[in-house]
Amino acid sequence: MEERKNSEIRRPKVFISYSWKPEKDKDKVKEIVDRLIEDSGVIVTIDIYDLKPGDDKIDFMEKMVKDKNIDKVLVFCNKEYAEKADSREGGVGTESMIISQEVYETTTQSKFIPVILTKDENGELRLPIFMKSRIYFDLSDTNTFEDQYHELENFLYNKSSNEKPKLGEIPKYILENNPIQRKVHHKLERFINAVTEGKNNLPILIDDYLDYMLNELKCMIIEDDTREIPFDEKINDKIITTKPIRNNFLEFFEWMIKIKEDLYIDILRKNIEKWSELIFLENSYYNKNNTKRCSQHYKFFFKEIFLYMICIALKNDKFDLVSDILNYNYWIIDSTDRHSYADYTFLQNYMKLIDETRRDRLLNEGGTNWLSLGNTMIYERVDYNNIKQEDIKEIDILLYYISALNTKNIWFPYLVMYGQNEISYMKRAESKIYFEKIKKIFDVKSKDELIKKIENTPEREKRRYDHNYMINDIEYGLNIEKLSTI
Secondary structure, eight states: OHHHHHHHSOOOEEEEEOOOOSHHHHHHHHHHHHHHHHTTOOEEEOHHHHOOTTOOHHHHHHHHHHOTTOOEEEEEEOHHHHHHHHHTOHHHHHHHHHHHHHHHHOSOGGGEEEEEOOOOTTSOOOOOGGGTTSOOEEOSOTTTHHHHHHHHHHHHTTOOTTOOOOOOOOOHHHHTTOHHHHHHHHHHHHHHHHHHHTOSOHHHHHHHHHHHHHHHHHTTOEEOOSOOOOHHHHHHHHHHHTHHHHHHHHHHHHHHTTSOGGGTHHHHHHHHHHHHHHHTGGGSOBOTTOOBEEOHHHHHHHHHHHHHHHHHHHHTTOHHHHHHHHSOOEEEEOTTSOEEEEOGGGGOOOOHIIIIIIHHHHHHTTOOOOSOHHHHHHHHTOOSTTOOHHHHHHHHHHHHHHHHHHOSSOOOOGGGGGOOOOOHHHHHTTSHHHHHHHGGGGTOSSHHHHHHHHHTSOHHHHTOOBTTBOOOOHHHHTTGGGTTOO
C-alpha cells in the first residue's frame, strides 16, 4: 500500500545553482543536496554528481536551466554568489546570466527559487540583483533551519503548509440579499476578532451586538394586512426567518462566554430584560393605529435561544454564568409600559396561535395532532453545531426542576413529551467534585440544602402528573440519592 502511494506522487526534479566558494558553504550545499535526495526523495541535478570529465560546463548549465523537465532551479545564495553573479565573473557569472535571462523572459518565474545559504558579516541577505525581489527560503539560521527545510520540501512537492482553503458556499445572507443578516454577521466577525486579539473594548462590542440584534428583531413585528394569508402562517414564516439570526447569536454567545463573566453579565441580563418588550407586545392587542399585533414568533424565538444559552453554558462548565442567569430577578416591561420583577420563567409563554390555531388548521388539512406544535418546532429544528435534541430536552426538564425549587412560577417542560431519560449533568454530579461545581445553579451550598429545598417544595411540583407529559418526580429526576457520593 505504501509503495503504491509513493508511486502515485511525482518526484520533483531540481537543478542546483551555487558558488564553490567558500569551501564551508560548498560543503553545506552538498549536505542539503544529500538530504533532499536521501530523506526527501527529490531528484537533484548538481555538477558535483552529474558533470563528468570532458563535459561542457556552459552547455550543462544552459541545458539544466532551460530543461522543461526540471521543475525548480534552486539558487543557493551567499556573498560570493551575489558578487560573482552581479559582476558576471566565473562559472557563477555565466550561470547567472543564463538564469537571469530565463527569469526575465519566461512566464513561469516560480521555477527559479532563491535559497539563503549564509548571510554576510553584517547579518545581511546577499541576493543577486535579478533575484532581490523574489520570495526565498532561508537556510542560514540554525534556529529556523528545520522549519525552513520542511517548507522547502513541501514547496517542491506542491504541498504548502499554508494551503489555500477550498472555495466555500456563497453566504445565504448574500444570496437572499438580506441586509439584516449581513450587518449582524459583520458585527459578529468584529467581536470575534476583538476577543482573539484581546482588545479592551469588548463590553462596548457586546452591547452593540445585542442591541443591534434586538432592534432588527423589532422590524419583524407582524401586523394585520389585506393579504389573504392565515395569521398563523405569517407567524410560521417569521419563525423560519429567525433561524439564521438564532445561529448567529449562538455563535456570538459561544465567543462571549470565553471571556471573563464580569465583562458581560450585566449587559446580557439587561438585554434579556429588553426581550420582554417584544414577548408581551400583544398583551394590548391594538396599537395606536388600531392594528392587530402579534408577538408569538418572539415568544418562540426567545424561549428557543434561552434553552440553547443554558445548554451551551453548561456544556462549557460555566456554572457561575448559569446561576447568574437563572437566579436573578429581571426588571421587565409589558406592552402598557408597566414594570415588574420576574424570574427566568417569563421567557416561557403559551403560543396560542401556534399551539391551537395553526395545529387545528393543519389537523383539518390532514396534519398531526401535536401536543404542543410550538415546542415540537423547537425540538425538530435542533441542528446547531454539536447540540442534539436530547441536549435541549434535558435543559427544558432541568429548568422545570429549578423553577419548582426556586421561583414563584413554573417552567413547564413541554419537551418531556419526547420521553425523559436521566439528566446527564445530574448523573455526572454523583462525583463530589462535579457536584461542588453544579450545585450553584440550584442556589444551594450543599446537598443537604438542596434536599431541604425539595422537602419544602409543594407536593404537586415534586410529583407533577400529566397523562400527556410523564415527568419524573424531582428526587428521582435530580438523582438526589446518588449525588455527591463518588
